[in-house]
Amino acid sequence: MVLTDPVGITGNGYKRRRVLGGAAGATLAMTAVAGCGLFDDDDDKDRKTPDPLQPVLDEALTLAAAYDRAALAQPALSARLTPLGADHRAHAAALAKLIGEPLPSAAPAASSGAPTAGATLAVLRKSEQQAQKTAAAACRQTSAARAALVGSIAACRATHAEALR
Amino acid sequence: MLRVNEQLAAALAAEEAAIYAYGPIGVHLTRAVDRTEARAAEAAHRNRRDTLVSELAQLKASAGPAPAAYQLPFAITDRATALKLAIQVEDGVAQAWRVVLPVTQDADRSAALSALTDAAVRATRWRRLAEVSPVTMAFPGQP
Numbered sequence: 001m002v003l004t005d006p007v008g009i010t011g012n013g014y015k016r017r018r019v020l021g022g023a024a025g026a027t028l029a030m031t032a033v034a035g036c037g038l039f040d041d042d043d044d045k046d047r048k049t050p051d052p053l054q055p056v057l058d059e060a061l062t063l064a065a066a067y068d069r070a071a072l073a074q075p076a077l078s079a080r081l082t083p084l085g086a087d088h089r090a091h092a093a094a095l096a097k098l099i100g101e102p103l104p105s106a107a108p109a110a111s112s113g114a115p116t117a118g119a120t121l122a123v124l125r126k127s128e129q130q131a132q133k134t135a136a137a138a139c140r141q142t143s144a145a146r147a148a149l150v151g152s153i154a155a156c157r158a159t160h161a162e163a164l165r
Numbered sequence: 166m167l168r169v170n171e172q173l174a175a176a177l178a179a180e181e182a183a184i185y186a187y188g189p190i191g192v193h194l195t196r197a198v199d200r201t202e203a204r205a206a207e208a209a210h211r212n213r214r215d216t217l218v219s220e221l222a223q224l225k226a227s228a229g230p231a232p233a234a235y236q237l238p239f240a241i242t243d244r245a246t247a248l249k250l251a252i253q254v255e256d257g258v259a260q261a262w263r264v265v266l267p268v269t270q271d272a273d274r275s276a277a278l279s280a281l282t283d284a285a286v287r288a289t290r291w292r293r294l295a296e297v298s299p300v301t302m303a304f305p306g307q308p
Contacts, residue, residue, distance in 0.1 A: 083299035
């Protein structure tokens, strides 16, 4: 109604601004109070609930590191394994962005001896299958906004298990 | 509800297109391993199609008129083009199911995820048979 009446807007402009200013001031005050509460929670790290997708992110980082180690131990498999590790890094980056946490710097890859190529692939395959289950369960439980990304990650882990056959 | 119906109808269209495509694909595959894979894939798409048809009937949703004729995106003339289309078909099915995830919950979402996952795994098998590298993609179903 006011929008159809330009005279009304001009006439009340000053007052309206003052009213808005008052409201903004009140909002700021509330934010400050709420901010204190949030700050206190952040201080108490033990009480902070981890994001439900944190286990999916942790697995992505663990798997990426596992592929690095495997490629080092088995140079002949490097071309096959490197793209799979890169997929996990892409997952970790997307999940960290979604959760709103910085990505932890990757732990240095510790060499775990040099098993046979077959054993390396079998171990990785088992890890992928387990990680697929984690992601599929998370996809079922997560919000609509997160479902597509987590679903793609679960599907990707299944394709990795297939690629390692 | 409307969104679910729309996305399920789109998934049905993708499954129908896949069933259609595996006809000409099969004609140009002669190796036993290729043919076994194509037969299994076509059967899987038929199962999904049948499930979707009954689901949409229960939702009292119209699946939309079937297109008069499907058009292949390119001519299938040999094994290479047949495998290329098989990869493209499975990627398309994965995309159609991925968008069902946000509009479903619980068991329905799990079913959509299984369909997405199966299509992504088949696309990986086709890439391996076609010797396309890499055989995986980071986010299957993402357009």
